[in-house]
Amino acid sequence: MLQYKRILLKLSGEALAGTDGYGINADMLRRYAEEIKEAKDMGAEIALVIGGGNIFRGMSEAASNMDRVQADYMGMLATVINAIAFQDALESVGVYTRLQTAIKMEQIAEPFIRRRAIRHLEKGRVVIFGAGTGNPYFTTDTAASLRAIEIEADVIVKGTRVDGVYDSDPEKNPDAEFFPSISYIDVIRKNLRVMDMTAITLCRENVLPIVVMNMNEKGNFTRLLSGEHVGTLVKGETN
Numbered sequence: 001m002l003q004y005k006r007i008l009l010k011l012s013g014e015a016l017a018g019t020d021g022y023g024i025n026a027d028m029l030r031r032y033a034e035e036i037k038e039a040k041d042m043g044a045e046i047a048l049v050i051g052g053g054n055i056f057r058g059m060s061e062a063a064s065n066m067d068r069v070q071a072d073y074m075g076m077l078a079t080v081i082n083a084i085a086f087q088d089a090l091e092s093v094g095v096y097t098r099l100q101t102a103i104k105m106e107q108i109a110e111p112f113i114r115r116r117a118i119r120h121l122e123k124g125r126v127v128i129f130g131a132g133t134g135n136p137y138f139t140t141d142t143a144a145s146l147r148a149i150e151i152e153a154d155v156i157v158k159g160t161r162v163d164g165v166y167d168s169d170p171e172k173n174p175d176a177e178f179f180p181s182i183s184y185i186d187v188i189r190k191n192l193r194v195m196d197m198t199a200i201t202l203c204r205e206n207v208l209p210i211v212v213m214n215m216n217e218k219g220n221f222t223r224l225l226s227g228e229h230v231g232t233l234v235k236g237e238t239n
Contacts, residue, residue: 003227004155006045006121008148009036010141010195011159013054013082015215022054024085032159033089035221036126040095044225045121047151048128049144050086052078072136076103079140083130084108096125102134102143114150121151141195145202156208157224158195159215164232165194181233194234203234210234 011032018025040046055078056071057063063071080101087097098120099109109130110116120127132143148156166176167190184204187194194200194212203210213220213231224230 001227002042002044002225004044004157004225006047006151006153007039007225008047008049008144008151008153008156009159009221010049010144010156011051011215013051013057013078015054015159015161016050016082016085017054024054024082029085029089030093031218032215033086033093033095035215035218036090037093037095038222039225040124040126042222042225045124046126047117047121047147047153048083048086048126049140049147050079050082050128050130051140052076052082054078055081069136072138076131076134079132080105080109080130083128087128090126097128098125099128099130102129102131112147117147118151127151138198139196141199142202145195145199145208148208149202149206153208156203156210157221158210158212159221160212161214161216163214164212165192165234167192179232180229181235183236184234187234194232200234204236207236 016024016028018028036046052075056074083099087099090097100112100117101109102112104111117127129147132138132140133146144156162170165179165182168176170176184200187200188197211224211231211233213224220230
């Protein structure tokens, strides 16, 4: 029996870049697609939100002299590019998908319709949500939280390149403290970089758990769904 049946998986755009630092790395894309296929074959219903930082980030130095709204719309379009690439990678390993976007672009994607998205999941399709929330000033973390709540997901899984949540950056501080579990309020109080505060608040208000884990370690995603403790669980209270 799966620990979580319906999952919203949030990946950063940088994750798709792999060691290249920017753009889309075909090997990383295929590895993630194969991980998702394994989880789907176990019976999981999976939706995806992918960032766009590997192509363009609205808060980046490149956008510093741009109008914030224009820059954020460029970032939304970057997420759609990543979503199309991920859709192709998933279908190349035999996974049926649907891409829905918050900004209408009918030639390449369906508009986001909540009931249709849920129906796709029930039919065994992986649903990819592109273009964030469709609004400037909101991150893809917030989009992931919003979509997870709308599709009644059991959990948000945030795939990162570290093992979970630490009190400081473990890649810079070898003595960083790891949290096996932590409450929403402690994430906010400690100002931990789990997701942005709007996303955390949405999850807290809707009692939606978050698991932060290393998506680059093969098998982590399926181990989590099988009931193993993987990464850090963010929830209402910690034991």
